[in-house]
Amino acid sequence: MGHGNSEGTTLRSDVGAATAADAGFTAAATPAGELSAGMTAWKQRYPDLAACPIRTVLDRLGDKWSTLIVITLAGRPHRFGELRRALPDISQRMLTQTLRELQRDGLIGRTVFPTTPPSVEYALTPLGTTLLGPLRELVRWADANQPAVEEARRAFDGRLAA
Amino acid sequence: MGHGNSEGTTLRSDVGAATAADAGFTAAATPAGELSAGMTAWKQRYPDLAACPIRTVLDRLGDKWSTLIVITLAGRPHRFGELRRALPDISQRMLTQTLRELQRDGLIGRTVFPTTPPSVEYALTPLGTTLLGPLRELVRWADANQPAVEEARRAFDGRLAA
DNA sequence: CAGCATCCACTGTGATACTG
């Protein structure tokens, strides 16, 4: 895989040093500033942080299969059985359940062909497709930095043992 | 919050239509193609999909607090008590536990000041800071599309009741 | 083929109480 670069990652050295004073200009320019400002805004809009957009999205992406299913469907629509074969270690129960959740959230569509035996096709909706952009950034990061994360884990665990 | 646009989302109409034939050129250009190709590559590199980079990253981001903590630290370093106040409904246990995980993954650093009483400061590491870029994209998507997702949910639930 | 129902184990999460 050759896309493990860090292109697109706006890394600036002033990240931890920006004060509230220059937030008007800097905040929107750096990821750190924008995220920090957004966080502040959420805490005023949402009584409990549990309802903020981050949760709405990540509670889904964070489960065991949703993201892998979305990525699989990014290539082309799949039938139920195809998905099952594409995700070898998923149980039928979790596949059905996760597909329902994704459908409920409007990210994927379900089309039934009333043949015998019946066949059902799942595909990304336009909304689901717009998620692929942000998702790709995250996947790139994961792909590029997995070695660093794993080394950090080894170092951390090693320090405990010593 | 004024950044709820869809800027940066490379949405193309050929998403579901790309075949393997033009993958050499198209695949790397669209999020769908790149994700799809990456998925194929993982399945060869990782015996079980459970070990793929997506999991390594999302298992962490997907838990209840990690992302909120990272975003909070994006602004500036925080002490333990500060974090607790910044995340009103987090329990002490989960704060400690999540901070340890993030530290283990090398995303945040922990600095102890041996004063009395002791104080401990948490801050993003350089590695953790590079995550802010991808994370921002995801947060933008969440922020922009939360209404659409919630409407889809209502529509789905309504259809069941009818 | 696609999917539902049931039972069960594990893990994540939280409340509470205690400590250097």
Place this chain on the structure above:
DNA sequence: CAGTATCACAGTGGATGCTG
């Protein structure tokens, strides 16, 4: 202040068997 330890519980995920 910044934790650790213990207990209890709910949600998630998996195995199996059955159905239109």
